[in-house]
Structures are given as C-alpha cells and as structure tokens.
Amino acid sequence: MKTKAMEDAAAIYRTPGELLGSAFDYIAGTGTYTFQNKVYASLVGVQHIVEARSGAADLRPSIEVRREKQRGAIPQPGDIVTAKIAKVQARMASADIVCVGQRAVKEKFTGTVRQQDVRATEIDKVDMHASFRPGDIIRAEVLSLGDARAYYLSTAKNELGVVSAMSVAGATMVPISWQEMQCPLTNQTEPRKVAKVE
Amino acid sequence: MEYISPEGLRLDGRRPMEMRQLHAELGVIAKADGSATFEMGNTKVVAAVYGPREVQNRSQQLQEQALVRCEYSMATFSTGERRKRGKGDRRSTEISLVIRQTMESAILTHLLPRSQIDIFVQVLQADGGTRSACINAAALALADAGIPMRDLVASCAAGFLNNTPLLDLNYTEDSGGGPDVTVGVFPKLDKISLLQMDSKLPIDLFEKVLELATEGAKATAEYMRERLSENTRQLVSARGLLRF
Amino acid sequence: MVGLSAAERVYIEDGIAQDLRLDGRGRQHFRSLSIQTGVIPQANGSARVRLAGTDVIASVKAELGSPQPGRPGCGNMFISVECSPTAAPEFEGKGGEDTNLELAKALQRNFLGGASGAGAAIDLTTLIVIEGKVCWELYIDGLVLSSDGNILDALSIAVKAALSNTGIPKVQVMGGLSLEEADFELSDNPEEFSHLDTAQVPVTVTISKVGRYHIVDATAEEESQVSSAVSVAVNSKGLICGLTKSGTAGLDPSILMDMISVGKRVGLKTISSVETDIAAAERTLEAE
Incomplete structure (x- = not known):
C-alpha cells in the first residue's frame, strides 16, 4: 500500500x-x-x-x-460565475464578476448579460428592468470572452439568475416563483429573473 | 590594468571560466502572482510578475494573445555612486525592452488572449551582469506565477580581457573596455533567444566567447531548475503534512 | 484588490471591536518583525526590515558637502523614498510619485528636526568636518519592495537600523580650507569608521481608527477600512519626535490625544524590542 x-x-x-x-x-x-x-x-x-x-x-x-500553487481565478467559457449587477439598460445589463465557481477573483472582471441571454423562452420579449436591478447578485454562465469590454454572460438556465436582491424597502427579498421575489417587510412583490434554488 | 594575475586568477580570485556564486529564492513578494530574487555574486535583483490580468489600457489589448509588459528600475543605492534617477533613462528603457522581448518569446502567449502580464524588475545591487540576473529572475518569477512557457530562459555574459575569454564579468571587469557578450538561451530547446554585444571582437574569438557565455547560461539553467523543483517539493510536502 | 464586500467589512470591524483581528492579533500587537543590517555593502549603512508581507530596505550614503547657510555647525541629512513597482503595479512609471513624496515627507518630519538643525534624530553637529565649510551629508534612501500595509512604520524601523549600521570613514584634510580647494583623504579601513549615536532616533507607530477602536500595524485589507490614522514618532526616552495625521475623517481632540498616548505606549515597547533586534543583527553581521 x-x-x-x-x-x-x-x-x-x-x-x-x-x-x-x-x-x-x-x-x-x-x-x-x-x-x-x-x-x-x-x-x-x-x-x-x-x-x-x-x-x-x-x-x-x-x-x-x-501546479502546487493556486493562481487567481479567471473566467473561462462554461464557468458558472457569481456577479453583482452594476447597470441595467434597455437591451443589456452589465455586472461585476466577483467569484468564478467557488473561488473569489483577485481582480474585478466585467460581464454583460444581453437581452437574448436572460432566459430561454420568449427571448425577444424580455424586459431588462423586470429581470435585474442594480445591486442584485446573480449566478450566470460565461458564454464567451465577449467583446473588448466585457465577458458575455447568460442566465438562460433554470438554476441561473438572481440569487439575492434587496427590495426598495431595504430588506433581502425571498423568491416566490421564477419571475417574482417578495419583500418580507412590506409584502410587495418585485419582478426578477430568479434562479431556482435547490 | 591586469585583470588576470600571472597565476591565472581574476581580481576576485576566480578562474577565467568560473561563474560567480548563484543564489535564488521564490515567492518573496507577498501580493505578486509570482516573484523571485536572483543573485550572481554581488549583483542582486528582485522580479515580480502580476498577471495574467485584465488589460488596463483597452487600446493596447491584443485579440489573439497576451500583452507582455516590463519595467526595469535600479535602486538609488544599487551602484557605487548614488543614482538620482532609477528609471525612465535610456539605459533602463532599453533593458526593459530587452527583457520584455526575451520573456515574450518564451511565454505561450496564445494561451492567454486579451490578458496582460506585467513583469517588474528591481535592481538592488549592480556589480556587472545586471541584464542576465534580471532575465533569470524574471524567468523564475514567471514560472512561480504559473505562466505557461515553452522553456525557461537562462542568461549569462562573457568577455575578453588580457587575451583570455572570461565568464560572468563583474563591474570592474565590465568597465575594462573589452567586449561584453550577453546571451539568453532556451536550455532544453537549445536555442538562443537573446544576443547582445558591445565593443569589437574578431569573428573566431567571438565564437569562443559566445560558446563560453552559452555554457554559463546552461549551467545557470540547471541551478534554476533545481530551485524550482526544490520549491515544488516543499509545497508538496507541506500539503502532505496538512493531510495527517 | 477587488474590494471588500459588505459582509467582509463588518467581519473586520467586529473582529477589531472584540480585540481579535483577521490574523488573530490583538489591537495593539505588531506582526512578527525581522531586521537585517548591512544588506547593501556599498552603502555606508543599510538595513532590510520585514513586517510579515511588507518588505523595505533603507540605505545611508555619506558624502562630503557644505553646511547650509545659517547653520554652519551642522551637517545635512536628506531622506527620499521610492516604492518599487514590484510592490504593486500602480507604482509603475510615475505612478508611485505621490506615495513616494508622502512617505518621504512623513519620515522627514520625524527624523530631520527643525530648520536650525536642532532636534534631528542624530546630532548633526557630529557631522562637521571643517566648521562652516565642509561637512558630511547623509543621503537616506528607502525602497519599498513589497507591501501588506503599514509601510511607514516599517520604513522608520529600517531607517533607524540603517543609521545604527552606518560607518563614517575618518577624514584627513590636506591643504585648503573649503570643499573645492581642499584635498580629502578618506580612510578605507573599516576599523577606523566612526559610528553615529542613534540613541535618540525615533520609531514611528501608526495608529489607525476602524469604527470606534484603534489598531496598530494595519494590514493592507485593514487599511482599506481605516477612516483616519495618526502616525506618532517616539524615541526611547518617550518623547514625541513627530506627528502626522492621515485620512479624510475628522478626529475629536480627545480621541486624538487618546490615539497619541496609545502610540507612545506601543512606541516605547516597540523601540526597545527594535533596539534589541538591531543589536542582534549587528552581532550576526560581525560574526560573518
């Protein structure tokens, strides 16, 4: 042995x-x-x-x-990343990638979720502001290295999307369906593309 | 001036084909992705590698490969006379360029497209052979950072004084007015990556001096490989101990 | 650095409030310190200080010069600092100039004394060769190789160690009475070198305010949470030799006095252990 x-x-x-x-x-x-x-x-x-x-x-x-030493994490196509939404526009949302898989990154990377990559169905009818808001934490998949400015991310699968979000009242919201989250303080629901939590 | 005594000893007691004492250490800078110090006799340099990271200046980004950048600086106390300006002068700019080009030829840049690799070399003590020490330190730092390379780069210099080829000149010998041949090699692939010479030398003597410098570079490479393997061994055994 | 998340910030602040920092230290503990002297053989004096991940080198070079007009009985001392890009990519090219200047100014405030030459870290009158005409000028250069917070304190310790290590060659003046006219013969014999009296040389302790508590020797991560800091230079007699406040937040005068007294207390403790370490380093050097 x-x-x-x-x-x-x-x-x-x-x-x-x-x-x-x-x-x-x-x-x-x-x-x-x-x-x-x-x-x-x-x-x-x-x-x-x-x-x-x-x-x-x-x-x-x-x-x-x-290698014995670990290097800082870098997003590669196919990786599942955790990102924080920075900006939401009519046709895309930009996010700061904070973790790749289980590992935090050493320096910030920028990712973009385009309108057609938010969900798998009815992709032309997506309302970006009803899917994400600035400050939301999302789990997304890296599609490609994207353009010069940012990685292309997708939240089209069931288990991808908003993982944690704050309501307008300032409390952490609870997911109720794949399209809505509810604030525990005011009981108001807000629309998001929610990740299915196992 | 007599650079070789009648007994065949140089000013510091070495034989003509003898290199100075080498010493290298890995992982010396806390926040760098990879780092190393390299000493050849009294010449001491420290190299740090930051990368691969996102390109800071978008206009410089390369679609198909990594962008390799390098800056060489000398400490004010590195030379006998105190230097006022350690970087930005012509010599520093030229050496930065030389190190960058040499390391770029070793790095498998196509594996890291659209990223930036920064190599910073700081000279702590300059006693001849600074260029070579910097290249050796940079190669070790890149290996320490896990940047894929086709081979290590090892460098050494040789000259010709008092009718004798001399290996690894120190500052006094370098200032002797004779030629100074610096070579950078890929030891396993047996290719030359960098070749520089100043002053003049007849062709047949040049071949002898070049061969001497290349031998020196290969010996340096063996030392570098030893240090890298030793470093890995320590990391592996540290990991092993933690398991129990 | 990516920047700390809200949870990480709270974790750091709460830890400090409970006297348990990220690396297990108490609020007033310094990290492990290692001092080596004589690391730059071609300088008159030098030292390398490692404070965990922070690594700095200080060197002292002595050159002959003329006293400044108005202080004919004093030699001169100049301090400059350079942050190497090896410590952080931001220091590439001219990027480090602001930090270099800030650190140099803080050290000058602590070590150089007043315009008349009084109150300097070492007695400048001992540097005179010919009164009013020729004196020794000490050029002190700091180099920051690696940084994990608290660069100023590490540099001050390195400068103190380098000054203790400094040997001034014996000068023989032959003919002429001024710098241009006279011929100087400098002794090459290390046995004949005179050493500086460094008993009054201070050590800087930076006290940083995080939330409602003060910490000493902040790491880079902790420094990102600091609202304001006070750097106190203390010598072995417990006298304050210099004071610098950094950071944008305002401080209540009573809190300021509190921080200064913490600085003095920690400073006295630190300076005695630093002096022991320097003596040990010098003995190791001699034995080699």
Whole structure:
C-alpha cells in the first residue's frame, strides 16, 4: 500500500521546457504543449499520467503537469460565475464578476448579460428592468470572452439568475416563483429573473 | 590594468571560466502572482510578475494573445555612486525592452488572449551582469506565477580581457573596455533567444566567447531548475503534512 | 484588490471591536518583525526590515558637502523614498510619485528636526568636518519592495537600523580650507569608521481608527477600512519626535490625544524590542 509520503517521494517534478514524452504515446494535458511530435512541460509542478477513459476514441493516456500553487481565478467559457449587477439598460445589463465557481477573483472582471441571454423562452420579449436591478447578485454562465469590454454572460438556465436582491424597502427579498421575489417587510412583490434554488 | 594575475586568477580570485556564486529564492513578494530574487555574486535583483490580468489600457489589448509588459528600475543605492534617477533613462528603457522581448518569446502567449502580464524588475545591487540576473529572475518569477512557457530562459555574459575569454564579468571587469557578450538561451530547446554585444571582437574569438557565455547560461539553467523543483517539493510536502 | 464586500467589512470591524483581528492579533500587537543590517555593502549603512508581507530596505550614503547657510555647525541629512513597482503595479512609471513624496515627507518630519538643525534624530553637529565649510551629508534612501500595509512604520524601523549600521570613514584634510580647494583623504579601513549615536532616533507607530477602536500595524485589507490614522514618532526616552495625521475623517481632540498616548505606549515597547533586534543583527553581521 502506497502511503502519501511514499507517493510524494516518488513524485516527478517538472519545469518548463522539459521533454515529457512522444506525442504518439501521450495526449498533451494541462501544463504541457506539443512541438514537433514531442510533449514538453510548460509549467512548474508535479507530473501526472491520467489513463484514458474506457471507451474513449483516443486510448492514449494524457500527461499533465499540475501546479502546487493556486493562481487567481479567471473566467473561462462554461464557468458558472457569481456577479453583482452594476447597470441595467434597455437591451443589456452589465455586472461585476466577483467569484468564478467557488473561488473569489483577485481582480474585478466585467460581464454583460444581453437581452437574448436572460432566459430561454420568449427571448425577444424580455424586459431588462423586470429581470435585474442594480445591486442584485446573480449566478450566470460565461458564454464567451465577449467583446473588448466585457465577458458575455447568460442566465438562460433554470438554476441561473438572481440569487439575492434587496427590495426598495431595504430588506433581502425571498423568491416566490421564477419571475417574482417578495419583500418580507412590506409584502410587495418585485419582478426578477430568479434562479431556482435547490 | 591586469585583470588576470600571472597565476591565472581574476581580481576576485576566480578562474577565467568560473561563474560567480548563484543564489535564488521564490515567492518573496507577498501580493505578486509570482516573484523571485536572483543573485550572481554581488549583483542582486528582485522580479515580480502580476498577471495574467485584465488589460488596463483597452487600446493596447491584443485579440489573439497576451500583452507582455516590463519595467526595469535600479535602486538609488544599487551602484557605487548614488543614482538620482532609477528609471525612465535610456539605459533602463532599453533593458526593459530587452527583457520584455526575451520573456515574450518564451511565454505561450496564445494561451492567454486579451490578458496582460506585467513583469517588474528591481535592481538592488549592480556589480556587472545586471541584464542576465534580471532575465533569470524574471524567468523564475514567471514560472512561480504559473505562466505557461515553452522553456525557461537562462542568461549569462562573457568577455575578453588580457587575451583570455572570461565568464560572468563583474563591474570592474565590465568597465575594462573589452567586449561584453550577453546571451539568453532556451536550455532544453537549445536555442538562443537573446544576443547582445558591445565593443569589437574578431569573428573566431567571438565564437569562443559566445560558446563560453552559452555554457554559463546552461549551467545557470540547471541551478534554476533545481530551485524550482526544490520549491515544488516543499509545497508538496507541506500539503502532505496538512493531510495527517 | 477587488474590494471588500459588505459582509467582509463588518467581519473586520467586529473582529477589531472584540480585540481579535483577521490574523488573530490583538489591537495593539505588531506582526512578527525581522531586521537585517548591512544588506547593501556599498552603502555606508543599510538595513532590510520585514513586517510579515511588507518588505523595505533603507540605505545611508555619506558624502562630503557644505553646511547650509545659517547653520554652519551642522551637517545635512536628506531622506527620499521610492516604492518599487514590484510592490504593486500602480507604482509603475510615475505612478508611485505621490506615495513616494508622502512617505518621504512623513519620515522627514520625524527624523530631520527643525530648520536650525536642532532636534534631528542624530546630532548633526557630529557631522562637521571643517566648521562652516565642509561637512558630511547623509543621503537616506528607502525602497519599498513589497507591501501588506503599514509601510511607514516599517520604513522608520529600517531607517533607524540603517543609521545604527552606518560607518563614517575618518577624514584627513590636506591643504585648503573649503570643499573645492581642499584635498580629502578618506580612510578605507573599516576599523577606523566612526559610528553615529542613534540613541535618540525615533520609531514611528501608526495608529489607525476602524469604527470606534484603534489598531496598530494595519494590514493592507485593514487599511482599506481605516477612516483616519495618526502616525506618532517616539524615541526611547518617550518623547514625541513627530506627528502626522492621515485620512479624510475628522478626529475629536480627545480621541486624538487618546490615539497619541496609545502610540507612545506601543512606541516605547516597540523601540526597545527594535533596539534589541538591531543589536542582534549587528552581532550576526560581525560574526560573518
């Protein structure tokens, strides 16, 4: 039985530029790159060889170099992010991305939710002011790197949308349906695109 | 002036092909994404990397790759005579450019489009070979920051005085009026990334001096790899201890 | 920095109110301090101070010059500070100029004394070579390499350590009576170097107000919540050598006096441990 200490002792440390193997034997995983049919390391870290999933088209194992130090989070397409709405306009809302997945970001990124990306149905009849208000916290998915100014975000899925919002009276609202939230102080409902909380 | 004694020793007691003592440390600046100090004898520099981060000046943003920026500054106390201005002068601007271009050729910039990578190098003590120490420190800082690179960059300088090729000149030897060849290499890929020379040298001697500098750079690279692996080993074992 | 959320701000303030800060310290505790002297061999004196994530270097260079008109019996002392871009990207290019000036001015206020040369951290009359004509000028340079709050206090400790480490070469004047005419022979022998009397050199303690409480040695995160701060320079005799108020919020005079007395108390404690650390650092240096 391999103890953690034995595993650590057997770990192979790689630095950028080290030759890991031939591209015919391995798929280049994270922390590596291929050049002239050879796989080289591009990061400093521990080498890992991950066997191909059974049934996968390519049966070569993939070779990766994993860093020990964590880097600040950066949004990538497909990530679920937490953002705070900064501005709501007729056809889009802009938000400051605060967390990527479970990790807070080291510096602020700007995201845009366009009218057609707010929900999945009746996308041309979306009223932006009935979906978001400035100050709302939303959970969204990163669609793409967007334009020069901001990432494109989407709240079109059921579990995406407003997670937390303050009412005009100043209390944190409770969600009642996917379209409305209610203020506990005044019992007034306000329209939002609400995220379905499990 | 005699740079080599009759016994074949240089002013600081080294042999002609001997490099100065190297020392490097990683992760020295708290808030930087990556940082390193690099010492070659009495030359000491510190490099910090901030990035990848959002481009600060939108007009400079590159669609397909990362924007690499670099600033080189010298501390007022870094040279024998106190310097009034540590950055913005022509020499600093030129060295900033050289470091930027050398590191840019190593970074896999297409993996980080529309982002900015800032490299800041601060010279604490200048005793010859500052350019090389800065490049080595920057490469270590980039590796410490987890920025993907095709290879490390290692740099060293060599000269020619009293009819002998000399490796890793210090300030006094550098001021001797002889040629000074600085080379930056990708050690594993065996390619030259930076080559600079001042003064003049006949071609056959140039090849000898270049070869000497390249050997020095490769030896530096071995030391750098050792330090990086050692640093990873410490991080891994720290993590291991926390598990129990 | 991204900026703290409302919850984080409340957490920091409440922690401080209960004498338990983010890193477990009490309100009046300094972080762990490490001092190294003689780090810049080509300077006359130098020191490097690490206060957790804050890392600064101070160097002292002695050059021959002329006394200022009006104070023929005093040497000169100049202090300047530079924040390296390695500490933060904002210090790139000319970005650090405002901060550099602010820090330099605060240090000058604490160390330089009045226009007549009286009340300076070290006795400026000891720097005279030829009365009225030639004197030593000390150029003190601070460099901030890394910052996690409380740069001013770290710099003041570094300057004190660098001055303790400073050796002034023995000067022999040969012929001529002024700077331009005379020939000076400077001794190269370190044994013949004279040291400065640094018994009066103060240490700065910055007291920051967060909510209704005062803290000492704020981290960068805590500094973002500070409404106003008072930096007090205290010497080993308990005398206040300089005072700087920063921050935009106004302070009630009684609160101000309160903060100053906290500063004096912490300052006395700190200065004695700093002096012990400096002596230890110098001994390590000699042993090498």
